[in-house]
Amino acid sequence: MAKIPLSKVFLNDEIRAAAAAALDSGMYILGRECEAFEQELADYTGTRHAVLSSSWTAATILLLQVMELSAGDEVIVPSHTAFPTVEPIILAGAKPVFVDVDDSYCMDPAQVAAAIGPRTVGVMPVHLYGHPADMDAIQQLAERHGLWVFEDCAQAQGAMHRGRRVGSIGFASGFSFYPSKNLTVLGDGGCICTNDDRLADGVRMLRNHGRKSKFTHEKVGYNLRFNEIQAAAGRVALRYLDQLNAHRREVAGHYSRRLGELVVTPPERGWADPVYHMYVIRTPDRDALAAHLSAQGIDTGIHYPVANHQQPAITGLYSELPSLPNTERWVDEILSLPIHGQMSLEEVDRVCDAVISFIE
Numbered sequence: 001m002a003k004i005p006l007s008k009v010f011l012n013d014e015i016r017a018a019a020a021a022a023l024d025s026g027m028y029i030l031g032r033e034c035e036a037f038e039q040e041l042a043d044y045t046g047t048r049h050a051v052l053s054s055s056w057t058a059a060t061i062l063l064l065q066v067m068e069l070s071a072g073d074e075v076i077v078p079s080h081t082a083f084p085t086v087e088p089i090i091l092a093g094a095k096p097v098f099v100d101v102d103d104s105y106c107m108d109p110a111q112v113a114a115a116i117g118p119r120t121v122g123v124m125p126v127h128l129y130g131h132p133a134d135m136d137a138i139q140q141l142a143e144r145h146g147l148w149v150f151e152d153c154a155q156a157q158g159a160m161h162r163g164r165r166v167g168s169i170g171f172a173s174g175f176s177f178y179p180s181k182n183l184t185v186l187g188d189g190g191c192i193c194t195n196d197d198r199l200a201d202g203v204r205m206l207r208n209h210g211r212k213s214k215f216t217h218e219k220v221g222y223n224l225r226f227n228e229i230q231a232a233a234g235r236v237a238l239r240y241l242d243q244l245n246a247h248r249r250e251v252a253g254h255y256s257r258r259l260g261e262l263v264v265t266p267p268e269r270g271w272a273d274p275v276y277h278m279y280v281i282r283t284p285d286r287d288a289l290a291a292h293l294s295a296q297g298i299d300t301g302i303h304y305p306v307a308n309h310q311q312p313a314i315t316g317l318y319s320e321l322p323s324l325p326n327t328e329r330w331v332d333e334i335l336s337l338p339i340h341g342q343m344s345l346e347e348v349d350r351v352c353d354a355v356i357s358f359i360e
């Protein structure tokens with residue numbers, strides 16, 4: 001029986017043709033395709049700027065460098081997220097203050113309120129698995145305490161919060177085009193989005209050796225640029241994003257209808273139009289279920305098996321770390337089932353049948 005992958009990159013003849021045309025253009029880095037992709041990403045997100053870089057991580061490191069955080073500054077971040085969410089905070093010299101998630105797997109605003117202290121400068125909500133965090137509550141807290149909000153949209157390209165695209169709500173946001181993500185570019189890639197001209201200019205400069213013009217370097221920067229072939233591919237993929245996300249929602253709906261009585265299926269808040277980067281269930285017998293599915297050719301994943309506040313890189317840095325009950329319990333129960341923008345409903349049924357046969 002054919003294997004069912006956990007995720008799949010969107011690739012069609014239009015993408016192949018666009019990449020081939022960029023290949024033949026003779027221009028490979030930060031040219032017309034990158035410029036057009038940035039404009040289209042900004043228009044899609046609803047921000048004045050999108051600035052491409054080689055990954056979410058690269059773009060966010062540059063952004064936090066432009067924001068000039070100070071040693072001892074604190075940034076509130078969920079522990080339950082991909083480890084990269086935390087890295088730019090630490091690399092900027094600040095301290096991540098970890099909070100728990102609620103059952104939407106996004107940061108719990110009540111915990112954010114409790115974590116705000118005199119050194120807090122910002123909050124980094126993660127729209128995990130493609131479900132928007134509670135941005136109304138987070139923005140209100142941030143405004144009351146004079147904090148910035150950076151949205152980690154790596155898993156949520158196209159998701160909406162009260163009819164507004166995620167990535168346009170906070171002060172700035174970051175997107176990833178890594179091959180498993182909802183919008184892909186045939187390799188690594190990412191961008192930040194913001195309405196702030198100074199931030200966008202700063203990231204543009206730092207990604208390209210701190211250049212203002214060809215031979216004037218205003219800052220000591222990096223080479224974290226983006227390239228034309230990938231931008232050309234991404235521009236085509238962006239035109240299909242809404243359609244692919246709508247299909248992900250259909251897949252998720254089908255899973256939830258069939259599995260809702262047997263396992264904990266992902267909730268959808270009233271304000272949210274999630275885009276199901278992952279479809280994550282919870283069950284106490286997670287490892288045995290994963291083995292059962294694997295034996296039937298069905299790939300699964302765990303996002304993520306170790307809470308970030310318990311990662312060796314973190315416990316080695318900070319002596320006092322919080323206890324986060326939901327995060328710590330759920331890392332042993334979560335299982336990501338296959339989902340992507342072209343998955344057939346027959347494949348979804350095969351996965352559901354396998355889950356049901358295991359549980360019953």
Ligand SMILES: Cc1ncc(COP(=O)(O)O)c(C=O)c1O
Nearest residue numbers: 055056057082084154176178190
């Ligand atoms: C929530 C989240 N944040 C950040 C990242 C980092 O993205 P990138 O691989 O483009 O640096 C990822 C991807 O793994 C992610 O899932």
